[in-house]
Amino acid sequence: MNMDFNLSISQEQKLIMTQQMQLSVKILQLSSYELQKLVEKETQENPLLEVKYGEENKENTLDYKEIIKYLEFDNYNHSNVVRNEDEEVSPFTFISEKKSLKEYLKEQIRDLNVKDSIRIIADYIVESIDERGYFNEKLENMAKVLKIPVHMIEEALKIVQGLEPDGIGARDLKDCLKIQCRKKGMVDENLYLIIDNHLEDIAENRYNAIAKKLNINVKESQSYGDFIKTLQPKPSRGFYTGEEVNYIIPDAYIKKIDKEYYIIMNDNVTPRLTINNLYKGIINGGEDKEAVDYVKGRLDSATFLIRSIEHRKSTIYKVLEKILCIQREYFDYGEKFLKPMTLREIADSLDMHESTISRAIKDKYIYTERGTIKIKNLFTTGLTSKEGNESLSCLEVKKGIENLINEEDKNNPLSDQNISDILRGKAVNISRRTVAKYREEMGIKSSKGRKRY
Template structure:
């Protein structure tokens, strides 16, 4: 072994904090971006989210130019795509507020004809329900915590389980289903046995096995299965639980006017960011060096945030322009006319990197005449067609598979091989294994699982 010194030359990309922030903002969904901007507004006193008066706009532009000499930063100009006041009001402004599950249960408890201490215990139990509406705490733990008897604890749990929605307060899935059966007055020893012992077999549609085990005919087993499958595994459905706050805000609107499509960026996502006038004066005075340095740092941060947001906006706009050009038939005639389109094709067309396109479309939505569409869903790979010689979108093939299964005779469902043969006759060059893969991605069971008796 020997030691020595040598010089080597290599290229390496070092991402600065600013570059990392720009990449991070590009891939944020509209909701994530809203949260990020709100956080920045709280932490950066230089940022101002108040609307700017039209008479002061020109003055503000001049002020920014005067401040440029104090900082080192890139050209912050960007393309602006303004939204006209005459545009339709977004339907997303009228999304109704979700009702809290726990508040709904508490309202029912307050109306009960029970003593005060019973209601207090019930309210405590409600606070221990998880996001599914299940009681995840053991009876003994409640008893020990409140220093009450197990009998009283069980009595109060039964009160909770008598409330709406049906199945609330259950300890597990089986009890949740049993509560719903009881409240629907569908009590039957066989249906309880299926819930207790054969839920897994039921999930796989093994009605022949269940019928043999319970000494009933297959059709009867299927009828019991239909009843159980109509029940709800999560009693909290439809209520706000605090665990899931997901709603969709489109980043852009695609509108057709006089046979031309226009992209209108959704400027309502964020407030209009500007620089607070007070901090501009601090920069001009330069009396307090520490204060000036602090403001310079915060102003640099604010300006880069504004630039990153505008870069995100212009990148999404350019991607949508390219998609409109490639997928004109889709916007005109619908999903059946969606052409194969990959990230690489769009990236090469826009002279961008694939990762940039991927970030630009991540969790982004557009509002079209056909509803709200996830941009990522418009990207799909292709399978060659043996008939026309043109490539067929995977999404179209999946739709064809679903249509065939929807129309099949449920007593004799189509096998994957039969579906494969039918699609090949339509000119889609596809194998049985690929059919099975796409069927599973669509969440559709095999022919055995779809069979009705």
């Protein structure tokens, strides 16, 4: 056996993500709300960091040149974001406090003329209602916990189910729908049979199957289905349940002033960090080497965090500049004028990687004259016309599909192939599969599911 050991040198390129690089990438893709949470955490852990908001930023500008002499830092250049400091940014929305569903139910219970014992049990049931408005607990288990007869819980549950909104306190979806039917005075036996046995058939528009099972005609079964679709499957809807976040913080405002659009970064909600001057005394003193090393480490971390936040802001600004340039007509005239635009197109024009653009727009919003818009929604692929020009965005094509479906004969709805053929006749080069994809994205059912009898 020939065993030959050789020592050789080879050169290869590797990209190693340091912790600081990972932090920079993470900060770039955070939403404003998530960034605030991160800053709160960092300021609690790093005593050198101080957070400033709004007008305070003007009085405290970080002097990087003063700090950098204490640090060994890789080159990490960022261009500054230019904004008009005199431009007043007014709050665009106010968050009103929603009334809690449970508070609303308890208010109704307080007004009822019932025994105190039943009222207490009803309150207990309300506390057990889930985010949908359903009551899922087993009555026997609750009876054991409260050490009361089951019939008392049944009585209290009946009271809760009689409250508004209709369907509250239901045991499941079928129970929820039947409670609403009873409160509307519906006594038709077929209606309750359909709820018990044919909800899936209604969802799939299988009215022939329902008609055959109940020995009624198809038009009658469809009428039952139409009524059931008017009922509320989630009675908690419209009330605060603690499960939802109902506000959005835009990263920037797009304002039109004298026929020109300006990007105003939202400094009122984006945290601006400064560094406590305490570090100078500790470093310049130099008596306690351990303290100096600790402060330098914290200073390194703080400075990188500040630069990463500025880099995030700068990148978003650059991306918005390019979007404004491409989508000027959209901002002027609306969704119909949204042009096809891809991440690669923006990335190439800014000499950045496509993944950087993707992170920069992730969960980011802008406030415009047309409302608050998710930046990601401005990116659409285009469809090639028969002439070979990529002139239509997918939003325009979706609108065309939606219009065709709205105008179709519901007794004989258009198939995906029909829609494809019609659009091709209008010089839109689109396949049946793409029609199906766009239709499903819009939540529109197939021709079978749209058929009316």
